[in-house]
Structures are given as structure tokens and as C-alpha cells.
């Protein structure tokens with residue numbers, strides 16, 4: 025039986041999902057050749073309920089963006105909760121750099137489906153939150169975060185309030201706060217869903233560049249097949265109908281064949297290879 029480990033802030037979909045910790049990388053522990061994140065044969069159910077997903081295995085390597093797609097209610101967020109250690113699987117194992125972390129929260133950075141900034145805190149204090157909650161003095165946390173503001177496209181916004189920023193800027197601030205949780209494995213639940221189409225396109229390219237620079241291993245959930253194909257090196261297609269009594273499983277892992285010279289998501293989206301992968305994912309979701 026899957027049990028909620030604790031009532032994390034945001035377990036209802038708001039705020040951060042893991043206990044923030046000082047920005048120290050967990051890379052290097054465990055087996056250096058192991059994927060950054062691996063799930064082996066996860067079967068998950070909410071307490072007292074039937075299985076939501078059954079026998080799900082996946083992996084994400086350093087510097088890789090991998091997407092998990094599936095219809096609404098098929099169990100994507102349930103999987104992310106278990107990977108983050110907020111809940112414990114019925115069976116199966118979660119490995120981080122080869123180390124068993126099943127049911128252990130605080131090991132990965134997790135940005136929940138509705139990841140809101142705190143309106144009454146300035147941007148710099150919003151992004152520093154994981155450090156401050158982890159025990160770092162506020163001035164030290166600010167000094168640590170300030171040099172990163174430019175990389176996250178937030179230079180000059182330090183003293184502004186969330187309500188004064190564009191949707192894309194707010195989203196970058198939420199990413200930065202997630203990054204400052206200090207883990208090199210990042211779980212994102214519908215990260216761009218609140219943004220308009222053009223900002224989404226920009227943010228996809230920005231995120232892919234930044235995650236490669238920082239060697240993050242990212243598993244992102246999205247409903248948007250275009251988004252998955254344009255960003256991911258691989259896509260896990262989850263299929264099933266848990267509320268109808270059919271636990272979801274991974275129908276297929278689609279490897280996205282990205283041609284030379286089309287590494288940016290917006291360029292790749294104009295190629296025949298993009299359409300081919302999109303068609304494959306759509307047919308799996310439709311079937």
C-alpha cells in the first residue's frame with residue numbers, strides 16, 4: 025500500500041514538494057555509471073485504493089531531459105510523487121545514482137503541478153527559500169543565489185514582487201527555487217502549462233540549454249505532445265485507466281531521433297523527424 029510519507033507543503037498541488045536542502049549536489053554518490061534516476065518495476069496505489077500504475081520502469085541520465093506523457097488521470101503525478109519519495113510504492117524500487125532511495129523524501133528537486141511563488145516575498149527571497157528553510161542565514165542565501173540570477177534570466181528582478189513579473193519570469197524563478205533545492209535530479213510536473221504559446225516555446229529552449237549546462241537529469245510530465253517531442257531525448261508513454269479499474273503501464277519508450285543541427289526545440293519542431301515522433305506518440309495515446 026502506498027502511504028503518504030508526510031503531509032508535505034504542496035501535497036495538494038501547491039508549493040514545493042520536498043523538504044528543501046542546502047544546494048549540495050548528490051552526484052557522485054553510489055555507482056557513477058548508474059543512471060541519475062531509475063525506477064524499477066514500480067506498482068503504486070493510493071491508500072485504500074486499487075493499483076494506479078503497475079510495473080513501471082524508467083531511467084534518466086545526467087544532462088538528459090526525458091518526458092512522461094499520458095492522458096489526464098492515468099497516474100503521471102502519482103509516479104512523480106513516488107520518485108520524489110513523498111509516497112512509498114506497493115512494490116518496486118527507486119534508485120538515485122544507483123543508491124536505493126525508495127520512500128526517502130528530499131533526495132531530488134521536485135516542482136509540483138502548480139508551483140506558485142509566495143506573493144508577499146520578493147523574488148530573491150522566493151528563490152532563496154530552499155536554502156533558508158534548510159537553515160542557511162538569509163544574507164548568506166541571498167549571496168549564494170545572486171550570481172545565479174543572470175543565468176536564470178532574472179538579473180535585476182531581485183527586489184521585485186512576483187506580481188510584477190511576466191509569466192515566463194515567474195516560471196524561471198520557480199525553476200531557480202527548485203534548482204536551489206540542491207539536487208541534480210529534477211522532476212517537473214507540467215512546468216509550462218500556465219504560459220502562453222510563445223513564452224512556452226521560449227521556455228522549452230531555455231530549459232533545455234540550461235539543464236544541459238548544469239548537467240541536470242530531468243523527468244518532466246506534460247500533456248502536450250509537441251512539448252514532449254521538442255524537448256525530450258526519450259518519451260515514456262503511460263497508458264491505462266486507473267479510475268476505470270485498469271492500472272496504467274508504460275506502453276512504449278519512444279526514442280526521439282534528433283537530427284544534427286536541430287538541437288534547439290524550436291528548430292527541431294520544424295523537421296520531419298519531429299513529425300514522425302509526434303505521430304508515434306499520438307497513436308500510442310489514442311489507442
Ligand SMILES: Nc1ncnc2c1ncn2[C@@H]1O[C@H](COP(=O)(O)OP(=O)(O)OP(=O)(O)O)[C@@H](O)[C@H]1O
Nearest residue numbers: 070076094095096097098099100101102103266267
Ligand atoms: N491524493 C490522492 N488520493 C487518492 N487518489 C488519488 C490522489 N491523487 C490522485 N489520485 C488518483 O490517482 C489516479 C491518478 O492521478 P494522477 O494525479 O496521478 O493523474 P495524472 O496523470 O497526473 O493526471 P493529470 O494529467 O490530470 O494531472 C486518479 O485516478 C486519481 O483520482
Ligand SMILES: [Mg+2]
Nearest residue numbers: 100101137213
Ligand atoms: Mg498530474
